[in-house]
Amino acid sequence: MSISNETRFMKESSQVFIAIDHNDFLIYQGHAPGYAYGLWPIPMVSAATLLDGAPNLSLLPAGGSLASAELVFREDSFDAIARIKRGRLYRVMPTRPTTWNVSPPSVQPFAVQAQRQLYGFDSNTVGELSAYVGSGLVALGTASAFSLWKLVSLERIYSGEDVVTLKARGSLGVLPEVNEDKVPAEAREKLRQAIETLQDAAHRSGPESVIDRARDVTQWCLGSWLSHLRSEPQLREQDIKALVSKMEGTSFPVIRGVAHSIARLHARNKPNEQVKHGSRPIMEADAEYALAGVGILLRELGWAT
Numbered sequence: 001m002s003i004s005n006e007t008r009f010m011k012e013s014s015q016v017f018i019a020i021d022h023n024d025f026l027i028y029q030g031h032a033p034g035y036a037y038g039l040w041p042i043p044m045v046s047a048a049t050l051l052d053g054a055p056n057l058s059l060l061p062a063g064g065s066l067a068s069a070e071l072v073f074r075e076d077s078f079d080a081i082a083r084i085k086r087g088r089l090y091r092v093m094p095t096r097p098t099t100w101n102v103s104p105p106s107v108q109p110f111a112v113q114a115q116r117q118l119y120g121f122d123s124n125t126v127g128e129l130s131a132y133v134g135s136g137l138v139a140l141g142t143a144s145a146f147s148l149w150k151l152v153s154l155e156r157i158y159s160g161e162d163v164v165t166l167k168a169r170g171s172l173g174v175l176p177e178v179n180e181d182k183v184p185a186e187a188r189e190k191l192r193q194a195i196e197t198l199q200d201a202a203h204r205s206g207p208e209s210v211i212d213r214a215r216d217v218t219q220w221c222l223g224s225w226l227s228h229l230r231s232e233p234q235l236r237e238q239d240i241k242a243l244v245s246k247m248e249g250t251s252f253p254v255i256r257g258v259a260h261s262i263a264r265l266h267a268r269n270k271p272n273e274q275v276k277h278g279s280r281p282i283m284e285a286d287a288e289y290a291l292a293g294v295g296i297l298l299r300e301l302g303w304a305t
Contacts, residue, residue, distance in 0.1 A: 019118035040105035048073040051137040060143040083168035090121035176304035187224035207287035214290035215266040
């Protein structure tokens, strides 16, 4: 195809391609496969994996090679305070690498051409993303080093590409620092382990797992606190429902209320409970609440500030 025909094709096509040189990691953009111009400054591009429901981390590419990346995310902006990224997704082209005619960054693409073996990615073959908004996750990186992001919105721009807005899954909630000197000595080690497991779930797992782990922390906190308060060691072994019932009529309504609500969210994880009570499935917002509830509980017990 001649350059003039290619230019005419570009005007008629809404497809956008990016191509990556595996040798020097320069990134090119074009509107037809095989023809592209260099981008400068070089955009941040990461391997990406769409995850629906509970994250299946086995879907992540095993290494950093472009030969294993099925999807890439091109970052357009990042707000470090809000932990929000905006950018575009591209799916790998069937054959990789292939020969591309490329030109350096210029206001007149294809003015100077050279041939490169590049890995091409296409914006039009990503697929329908609307099903992932609000419930799906995007993993950026590889199996050995990745971060999880919630897909919170989607908008189509003039080029025909879908711009996605991602919010860091790690910012689901921030637990306060525990002052272990305030925690009964016999409860410290298990509390430390339970909180570490909850924090790991908040970064890597789906909302159901986050709520399960939040329930574990709540049970241990409440049981250990009541055990120390009443000098009844066996209370640490009791279920959260039994512990909440022991607080009826006490002067700790916030502690009782938070523990009760987290227990009820945990029950909603069970399909039979959803059918029995006609309750909706667990959502990301429920996990946010459970994590915030654990933070409130730790502060109300005087174990954190």
